[in-house]
Amino acid sequence: MEHLPPFESTVAAHGATVLRVCRAVVGHDDADDAWSETFLAALKAYPSLAAGSNIEAWLVTIAHRKSLDILRARARRPIPVAEMADAPSPDERSDAFHDLWPLVARLPLKQRQAVAYHYIVGLPHPQTAEIVGATPAAVRRAASDGIAALRRARSDARTESGPQPPREKGRS
Structure with missing residues (x-):
């Protein structure tokens, strides 16, 4: 043995x-x-x-x-930092959200629900999936697509309101 x-x-x-x-x-x-x-x-x-x-x-x-x-x-575990950044004031936060609400409202229903429940309310994807009657993977994808659409819309809005960069002249 x-x-x-x-x-x-x-x-x-x-x-x-x-x-x-x-x-x-x-x-x-x-x-x-x-x-x-x-x-x-x-x-x-x-x-x-x-x-x-x-x-x-x-x-x-x-x-x-x-x-x-x-x-x-x-x-x-929390990550130690040398100095904590000041949290935005309630007015600053509400201004930022105020600008986003019209953009969120324009999202397709599934994306709007996924973004609202997950990112605004803070629910995990599986719980959001139960609420909207979808799979967690579908909710995750809808939330991702919704956030991407919000980023594009926000970027487009900034570009339209800000100064336009000079255009390059084409070569002949």
């Missing part, structure tokens, strides 16, 4: 490989944390690992999953 090697020798044999996997997924700064989390999880599960298992592949799988956990946690 085959026995697993002591866990200490497993760490020594595969530690460098696990660290490379962690660095590849989370980068240098968080790799040590991912490495530690990997071997803590592996230590807990090691006694139940079947003898003859591919230990390196098992550890790489754990390292990949722990690294992804760290990436997810990082995405939820």
